[in-house]
Amino acid sequence: MAKYFNPFTISVDYSNGKISEIAPIQCHLVDLKSHFSDRKAVEKTLSSGLNPLIYEVYEAFQPFMSGHLNFGTTILNPGKIAKEYFFTKGHHHVRDCGEIYTFFKGKGIFLLQTKNGETAEMPLKAGTTIYVPPGWAHRMVNVGKEELISIFCYDAAAGHDYSSIERTGFAKLVVERNRKTQIIDNPNFSI
Numbered sequence: 469m470a471k472y473f474n475p476f477t478i479s480v481d482y483s484n485g486k487i488s489e490i491a492p493i494q495c496h497l498v499d500l501k502s503h504f505s506d507r508k509a510v511e512k513t514l515s516s517g518l519n520p521l522i523y524e525v526y527e528a529f530q531p532f533m534s535g536h537l538n539f540g541t542t543i544l545n546p547g548k549i550a551k552e553y554f555f556t557k558g559h560h561h562v563r564d565c566g567e568i569y570t571f572f573k574g575k576g577i578f579l580l581q582t583k584n585g586e587t588a589e590m591p592l593k594a595g596t597t598i599y600v601p602p603g604w605a606h607r608m609v610n611v612g613k614e615e616l617i618s619i620f621c622y623d624a625a626a627g628h629d630y631s632s633i634e635r636t637g638f639a640k641l642v643v644e645r646n647r648k649t650q651i652i653d654n655p656n657f658s659i
């Protein structure tokens with residue numbers, strides 16, 4: 469008889485999104501420098517000695533096999549590079565599968581796009597749960613003044629494809645113009 473995978477618990481601190489049992493994956497500006505639209509502003513920030521923490525992911529790694537679920541939290545800090553708000557790198561899943569995010573702090577915009585060029589933008593706030601269907605690349609953007617924090621859950625065999633997004637960029641950018649949040653077309657986007 470096959471041995472069962474043992475059940476376990478994790479402790480999420482809902483005030484800050486941290487999970488005490490897990491070491492976070494951190495993403496700083498230098499890790500995202502090819503993703504922000506204003507490369508000169510990125511270089512200026514980095515050359516001044518600043519390399520802000522953009523986001524952290526706490527992920528409870530499961531066996532890389534279908535049937536298991538992977539889950540954890542994402543903490544996206546507030547801030548901007550030039551006019552563009554901080555965002556997560558964004559990715560496709562290697563194996564087509566859906567994902568659920570529930571946001572419990574902050575204010576944001578969720579960007580989605582398919583490889584056929586379809587796009588969708590969803591506003592986010594505490595209490596928003598979003599279903600990402602298979603085939604949609606996804607990125608979250610923090611447009612608020614505090615951290616944007618979510619819990620996610622997806623098929624443990626999904627895998628992450630970051631290189632497609634690195635190559636094409638996202639079709640939409642989220643920027644501040646005239647003190648308002650605006651979603652604009654990315655002039656550098658190409659399928």
Ligand SMILES: [Fe+2]
Nearest residue numbers: 561567606622
């Ligand atoms: Fe995902």
